[in-house]
Amino acid sequence: MSEKCSVIIEIQDLSFRWRPDGPTIVALDALHIERGEQIFIEGPSGSGKSTLLSLLAGVTTARHGSVRVLDRPLERLSGVERDHFRADHIGYVFQMFNLIPYLSVVDNVVLPCRFSRRRRDAAMARDGGLEQAARRLLAHLDMADDELLGRPVTSLSVGQQQRVAAARALIGSPELLIADEPTSSLDADRREAFVRLLFDECRDNGSTLVFVSHERSLEPLFHRTIRLADINRAASGDAAAA
Amino acid sequence: MAILGLAWKSLVNRRFTAALTVISIALSVTLLVGVERIRSETRSGFANTISGTDLIVGARSGPVQLLLYSVFRIGDATNNISWQSYQAIAQQSKVAWAVPLVLGDSHRGFRVLGTNHDYFEHYRYARQQPLAFDAGEPFDDLYDAVIGAEVAESLGYRLGDSITVAHGASDVSFTRHDDKPFRVAGILQRTGTPVDRTVHVGLEAIEAIHIDWRGGAPMPGARVSAEQARQLDLTPKTVTAVLLGLTSKVATFRVQRFINDYPQEALSAILPGVALTQLWDLIGIAENALLIVSAFVVVVGLFGMLSALLTGLNERRREMAILRSVGARPWHVFTLIMGEATFLTVLGIALGLALLHGLLFAAQPLIEGRFGLAITIGMPSTYELLLLGAVLLAGFVIGIVPAYRAYRLSLADGLSMRV
Numbered sequence: 001m002s003e004k005c006s007v008i009i010e011i012q013d014l015s016f017r018w019r020p021d022g023p024t025i026v027a028l029d030a031l032h033i034e035r036g037e038q039i040f041i042e043g044p045s046g047s048g049k050s051t052l053l054s055l056l057a058g059v060t061t062a063r064h065g066s067v068r069v070l071d072r073p074l075e076r077l078s079g080v081e082r083d084h085f086r087a088d089h090i091g092y093v094f095q096m097f098n099l100i101p102y103l104s105v106v107d108n109v110v111l112p113c114r115f116s117r118r119r120r121d122a123a124m125a126r127d128g129g130l131e132q133a134a135r136r137l138l139a140h141l142d143m144a145d146d147e148l149l150g151r152p153v154t155s156l157s158v159g160q161q162q163r164v165a166a167a168r169a170l171i172g173s174p175e176l177l178i179a180d181e182p183t184s185s186l187d188a189d190r191r192e193a194f195v196r197l198l199f200d201e202c203r204d205n206g207s208t209l210v211f212v213s214h215e216r217s218l219e220p221l222f223h224r225t226i227r228l229a230d231i232n233r234a235a236s237g238d239a240a241a242a
Numbered sequence: 243m244a245i246l247g248l249a250w251k252s253l254v255n256r257r258f259t260a261a262l263t264v265i266s267i268a269l270s271v272t273l274l275v276g277v278e279r280i281r282s283e284t285r286s287g288f289a290n291t292i293s294g295t296d297l298i299v300g301a302r303s304g305p306v307q308l309l310l311y312s313v314f315r316i317g318d319a320t321n322n323i324s325w326q327s328y329q330a331i332a333q334q335s336k337v338a339w340a341v342p343l344v345l346g347d348s349h350r351g352f353r354v355l356g357t358n359h360d361y362f363e364h365y366r367y368a369r370q371q372p373l374a375f376d377a378g379e380p381f382d383d384l385y386d387a388v389i390g391a392e393v394a395e396s397l398g399y400r401l402g403d404s405i406t407v408a409h410g411a412s413d414v415s416f417t418r419h420d421d422k423p424f425r426v427a428g429i430l431q432r433t434g435t436p437v438d439r440t441v442h443v444g445l446e447a448i449e450a451i452h453i454d455w456r457g458g459a460p461m462p463g464a465r466v467s468a469e470q471a472r473q474l475d476l477t478p479k480t481v482t483a484v485l486l487g488l489t490s491k492v493a494t495f496r497v498q499r500f501i502n503d504y505p506q507e508a509l510s511a512i513l514p515g516v517a518l519t520q521l522w523d524l525i526g527i528a529e530n531a532l533l534i535v536s537a538f539v540v541v542v543g544l545f546g547m548l549s550a551l552l553t554g555l556n557e558r559r560r561e562m563a564i565l566r567s568v569g570a571r572p573w574h575v576f577t578l579i580m581g582e583a584t585f586l587t588v589l590g591i592a593l594g595l596a597l598l599h600g601l602l603f604a605a606q607p608l609i610e611g612r613f614g615l616a617i618t619i620g621m622p623s624t625y626e627l628l629l630l631g632a633v634l635l636a637g638f639v640i641g642i643v644p645a646y647r648a649y650r651l652s653l654a655d656g657l658s659m660r661v
Contacts, residue, residue: 050658053657054656054657054658057567057657059566059656059657060656079571079572080571080573083566083569083570083571083572084569086567086569087568087569087570088569092567092568092657094563094564094567094657097560097564098564099564100248100561100564100565101255101561102251102252102254102255102256103248103251107251111565111568112568112569114244114245114248114568115244115568115569115570115574116569168568
């Protein structure tokens with residue numbers, strides 16, 4: 001079913017607050033993202049970015065309105081179902097500190113396959129093995145060096161860590177890749193290179209990229225930009241609360 | 243399960259603190275199982291002290307006291323049994339054998355026991371094991387002595403050596419029977435019982451060395467030489483205790499009643515097994531207390547693990563968020579911490595057992611030599627397995643605390659990175 005639909009994310013009449021009596025953090029009338037799009041979500045801190053990403057990843061759900069990812073209304077799934085859904089369909093890259101310190105580079109990359117049979121099967125089918133899949137993705141992200149792969153992840157540079165995180169988010173070809181300010185800890189000249197690598201891999205994987213950042217310089221690289229401050233009705237009045 | 247692999251790798255990554263936790267659990271397990279092992283070995287060694295004897299007879303007193311002086315050579319008899327009473331008992335139709343025991347003297351801290359050849363024939367320890375000679379044979383001459391294995395070892399005696407007996411039980415006694423020295427005629431094999439610490443001589447010998455004594459001191463001016471004593475009547479006038487073997491077990495209570503009701507003298511007959519149990523109940527309290535203390539040491543060890551895991555949690559919230567982002571459920575996070583607690587406990591138990599066996603292996607000859615306690619090194623007993631199971635269960639239960647906290651944190655934090 002998910003193969004057919006062309007809309008990957010559809011949000012309608014969404015309103016979210018952390019506590020019933022707390023301030024509304026996110027209030028969106030509508031948001032559509034098509035399959036295969038590379039979307040730049042731009043917003044200053046306090047515009048409700050983190051909350052929106054939590055809603056998209058199914059970690060939290062809205063009381064009002066609907067968040068449909070791959071045609072699935074997340075608010076109607078149970079916690080366990082949403083965890084399964086995230087494991088199967090979503091790759092996630094954090095701003096920094098993406099890696100489990102006690103796992104090797106390759107073990108970090110194959111981690112999602114330990115929680116999702118679907119992604120494990122996809123990686124096996126494509127590359128013949130989990131380690132091969134990890135190595136292919138790492139090689140595409142300029143991390144082919146065996147010496148580099150043998151090092152403890154904590155000794156990698158921030159840029160290298162982010163590329164390992166990207167490989168992890170992409171393994172097993174999840175339909176949706178969410179990147180939460182993944183370049184903010186990188187040097188300015190490395191940001192664009194990182195984004196271009198991410199584009200290539202998303203295209204290769206057939207993944208939709210939702211890229212959240214406040215770096216307007218990256219904006220022209222994307223298909224489309226969504227300015228959260230403009231569409232989030234809650235952000236204008238109460239920006240500091242997010 | 244993949245999450246347990248993660249738990250293991252996370253422990254290996256924090257190997258230093260993990261090792262400290264494991265060591266503290268291991269030491270407490272070593273203590274717990276070690277105390278239990280020694281306890282059960284002492285208990286069985288204790289029960290093995292005397293067997294094959296149906297009744298022990300002495301002057302009227304409590305069973306424990308009678309057992310203590312007649313078998314364990316601890317303390318003194320309040321009163322003796324007259325030779326006539328001994329003979330009357332020995333001649334009972336149901337009595338198969340009656341071994342007289344005379345106590346009171348000592349040799350360099352070891353008790354001297356006066357008895358006869360029947361002792362070597364009928365005394366049994368452990369599972370009906372008779373006494374065996376390492377060298378020599380039972381006393382033949384009046385001034386022959388047969389010494390226990392520990393006496394021989396600690397004093398370095400060989401066959402033919404000459405020894406003198408001191409009057410009374412004290413090593414520093416100034417009153418010695420040095421006019422009538424004994425010759426070591428036999429050395430017994432080790433038994434792990436008080437026999438090892440005993441110097442055995444004939445009943446007549448005891449009589450002979452006291453023949454010129456009155457009221458605990460040599461009579462001035464009336465010395466009887468060793469050779470002169472041989473010519474005199476050395477039939478003892480009293481004995482301290484008697485070991486009885488009966489023709490049938492069924493007769494035990496009848497003979498016991500006969501002795502307890504013996505009209506000419508106030509006597510007691512006790513069943514060795516019952517008295518051993520009573521005595522054990524008395525001293526077993528201390529060992530129980532020791533076991534309880536070691537159990538608390540285990541709890542302290544496990545609380546060390548609890549605090550190590552709990553303190554680690556705050557630094558690990560980022561790790562939890564990463565796991566959640568790749569699809570781990572809060573339940574996985576719970577299992578991760580639970581797995582770590584279980585690994586730590588299991589490793590602690592394994593290391594503790596290894597440590598205990600290493601220690602026992604090293605100390606076994608020493609313990610056996612010093613205390614006559616043969617500690618078996620082998621698979622844990624059922625009760626020990628039960629104790630280890632309890633430790634594992636306790637580790638599991640204690641692991642629930644940090645695991646549940648991690649579970650709550652990961653639910654609350656979601657994907658937010660709290661550093």
